[in-house]
Amino acid sequence: MATKHSRSAARLMMAPAVILLLGWMLVPLTMTLYFSFKRYLPMRGGDQGWVGFENYVRFVTSTAFWPSVQATLIIVGSVLVITVAFGVLLALLLDQPMWGQGIVRILVIAPFFVMPTVSALVWKNMFMDPVNGLFAHLWKFFGAAPIEWLSQASLTSIVIIVSWQWLPFATLILLTAIQSLDSEQLEAAEMDGAPPLSRFGFIILPHLARAITIVVLIQTIFLLAIFAEIFVTTQGSFGTRTLTYLIYQRVLESQNVGLGSAGGIYAVILANIVAIFLMRIVGKNLDA
Amino acid sequence: MGQITLEKVTKSFGEVEVIPPLDLTIEDGEFTVFVGPSGCGKSTLLRLIAGLEDITSGTIRIDGADATNIPPAKRGLAMVFQSYALYPHMSVRKNIAFPMRMAGIDKAEQDRRIEQAAAALNLTDYLDRRPGQLSGGQRQRVAIGRAIVREPSAFLFDEPLSNLDAALRVGMRLEISELHKRLATTMIYVTHDQVEAMTMADKIVVLRAGNIEQVGSPLDLYHAPQNIFVAGFIGSPKMNLIEGAEAKKHNAHTIGIRPEHIDVTEGSGTWTGTVGVAEHLGSDTFFHIHQTGLAESLTVRAPGEVNLRHGDTIHLTPREDQIHRFNAEGLRIP
Ligand SMILES: Nc1ncnc2c1ncn2[C@@H]1O[C@H](COP(=O)(O)OP(=O)(O)OP(=O)(O)O)[C@@H](O)[C@H]1O
Numbered sequence: 001m002a003t004k005h006s007r008s009a010a011r012l013m014m015a016p017a018v019i020l021l022l023g024w025m026l027v028p029l030t031m032t033l034y035f036s037f038k039r040y041l042p043m044r045g046g047d048q049g050w051v052g053f054e055n056y057v058r059f060v061t062s063t064a065f066w067p068s069v070q071a072t073l074i075i076v077g078s079v080l081v082i083t084v085a086f087g088v089l090l091a092l093l094l095d096q097p098m099w100g101q102g103i104v105r106i107l108v109i110a111p112f113f114v115m116p117t118v119s120a121l122v123w124k125n126m127f128m129d130p131v132n133g134l135f136a137h138l139w140k141f142f143g144a145a146p147i148e149w150l151s152q153a154s155l156t157s158i159v160i161i162v163s164w165q166w167l168p169f170a171t172l173i174l175l176t177a178i179q180s181l182d183s184e185q186l187e188a189a190e191m192d193g194a195p196p197l198s199r200f201g202f203i204i205l206p207h208l209a210r211a212i213t214i215v216v217l218i219q220t221i222f223l224l225a226i227f228a229e230i231f232v233t234t235q236g237s238f239g240t241r242t243l244t245y246l247i248y249q250r251v252l253e254s255q256n257v258g259l260g261s262a263g264g265i266y267a268v269i270l271a272n273i274v275a276i277f278l279m280r281i282v283g284k285n286l287d288a
Numbered sequence: 289m290g291q292i293t294l295e296k297v298t299k300s301f302g303e304v305e306v307i308p309p310l311d312l313t314i315e316d317g318e319f320t321v322f323v324g325p326s327g328c329g330k331s332t333l334l335r336l337i338a339g340l341e342d343i344t345s346g347t348i349r350i351d352g353a354d355a356t357n358i359p360p361a362k363r364g365l366a367m368v369f370q371s372y373a374l375y376p377h378m379s380v381r382k383n384i385a386f387p388m389r390m391a392g393i394d395k396a397e398q399d400r401r402i403e404q405a406a407a408a409l410n411l412t413d414y415l416d417r418r419p420g421q422l423s424g425g426q427r428q429r430v431a432i433g434r435a436i437v438r439e440p441s442a443f444l445f446d447e448p449l450s451n452l453d454a455a456l457r458v459g460m461r462l463e464i465s466e467l468h469k470r471l472a473t474t475m476i477y478v479t480h481d482q483v484e485a486m487t488m489a490d491k492i493v494v495l496r497a498g499n500i501e502q503v504g505s506p507l508d509l510y511h512a513p514q515n516i517f518v519a520g521f522i523g524s525p526k527m528n529l530i531e532g533a534e535a536k537k538h539n540a541h542t543i544g545i546r547p548e549h550i551d552v553t554e555g556s557g558t559w560t561g562t563v564g565v566a567e568h569l570g571s572d573t574f575f576h577i578h579q580t581g582l583a584e585s586l587t588v589r590a591p592g593e594v595n596l597r598h599g600d601t602i603h604l605t606p607r608e609d610q611i612h613r614f615n616a617e618g619l620r621i622p
């Protein structure tokens with residue numbers, strides 16, 4: 001890549017990819033920005049001209065806004081904690097030599113291949129249904145009154161469903177990280193008198209720091225945008241209306257594209273705040 | 289204290305018996321070297337003593353007490369690994385402090401021992417660095433430091449120098465030997481480098497396929513190898529082994545003569561051959577000699593510079609009193 005010629009050739013060859021990516025990102029973003037400054041009601045008069053920041057003001061002052069931000073952060077935070085904690089445990093378990101290791105590993109990864117809509121429906125109808133769900137039967141077996149999961153413990157239910165979906169991802173990344181740990185380090189720690197819990201705390205966990213960082217960053221990006229799980233279960237009621245879901249309601253249910261677009265821009269800002277926050281806390285693990 | 293005794297110790301991995309029944313005593317304060325070709329079970333034996341592997345049968349005693357089922361941390365042994373096995377996310381200071389921290393030694397005592405070890409190992413300037421920021425030799429010293437501060441009853445080294453370059457290896461060899469003289473603690477050292485074994489050991493244990501071939505001081509092994517394997521393994525360059533008619537003359541199946549015990553004689557000699565490759569080291573010259581009618585090739589060491597070149601005829605005279613005789617089973621004939 002040293003000569004002028006090879007550099008310009010490289011630029012030329014990279015151009016299609018760069019242009020495609022830029023267009024992919026910029027066109028929707030620009031359109032969202034464009035609509036967010038308009039009063040645009042497709043079924044009720046269409047484009048009614050520029051309105052300045054009115055949509056932005058209305059979106060934040062609506063009573064649904066702050067609860068939706070809160071619901072989003074609670075879901076993202078809880079799922080992260082659960083997937084990382086159980087992911088580490090599962091990875092430790094799967095790393096042990098055992099009979100049928102290959103099959104167990106595939107089974108653990110399986111939930112990741114189930115589409116979110118499907119898995120949410122399965123959870124809703126087979127596990128959490130207050131009459132016929134497996135949980136209801138379990139509760140009844142022990143003589144307790146079944147919980148109406150999706151209305152009484154709605155946020156918890158969503159967190160359970162989403163965690164179930166993302167646990168395989170966390171486990172997989174953490175398992176590969178554990179497998180890359182030099183076994184002599186663990187043996188050295190054992191000789192140094194570290195009991196199993198200390199070996200975990202002083203050797204394994206620091207070794208996993210980088211993998212955990214990656215899991216947290218990638219999952220956050222996807223979790224901020226979860227939609228299908230809410231759509232097929234609670235439809236945003238019982239306090240499960242996330243920012244994404246609120247925007248969906250504004251655009252499709254209230255047919256207010258301008259207001260929804262303003263919400264979209266808020267979502268972008270929220271995502272960036274979370275990203276900066278995360279990079280601050282965990283990003284240093286990625287250096288060196 | 290640090291006397292280690294192995295009684296009828298065996299080790300199998302599944303069906304494969306890696307260590308057949310083996311007895312060995314390592315005296316307190318002794319520098320013992322396990323030496324043998326790759327895959328002969330040196331590391332396995334060391335890990336059995338450390339407790340990192342369970343023995344299949346037999347007894348391990350440390351200072352007379354049965355240690356067979358004692359976990360590694362409680363055996364009072366410290367191990368230095370071939371890969372150093374430093375903790376990458378801890379500073380050098382924390383690495384060295386780790387065993388003391390696990391033992392619950394108080395902070396002031398920890399600092400005292402760290403300073404002492406760092407001074408002894410020339411690590412004082414590096415205490416706040418991470419292992420990744422150190423050279424191979426420095427990492428090796430940190431690993432040794434981490435072992436020293438535990439004040440173990442014995443040190444176990446598994447090929448600690450094999451990742452270092454030749455010059456550094458010689459330096460570290462001396463440092464470890466000096467450390468042993470200063471601490472007078474039992475050390476068990478695994479290597480497949482017979483020069484390391486010869487220079488460092490009080491006692492060498494030669495292993496082959498898990499069997500002990502011979503135990504003795506370096507000079508015992510040099511002067512009186514018990515069998516052909518030890519004869520060929522100890523000494524550099526290797527001993528010349530000659531079979532056939534020449535061996536018959538000495539009433540043996542095989543005779544062995546070291547390169548340094550064959551003299552190059554002018555004009556005539558017991559044996560005659562053609563010079564193949566001549567290696568000039570300055571202090572010595574090694575000749576590889578063909579067409580002697582004795583063996584495919586003989587190696588001879590001549591002191592200083594000898595002016596013979598490829599293809600020249602050479603006359604050789606072995607020193608009769610330095611010839612080792614072996615019977616058909618490969619055992620020494622006294
Ligand atoms: N965990 C294990 N499972 C099965 N076989 C093993 C295991 N560890 C070692 N072995 C076998 O035991 C034998 C001795 O291995 P060991 O590591 O002790 O050799 P070594 O003398 O240290 O060799 P090197 O000089 O190459 O380090 C080898 O044949 C090896 O294949």
Ligand SMILES: [Mg+2]
Pocket residue numbers: 330331332447
């Ligand atoms: Mg080895």
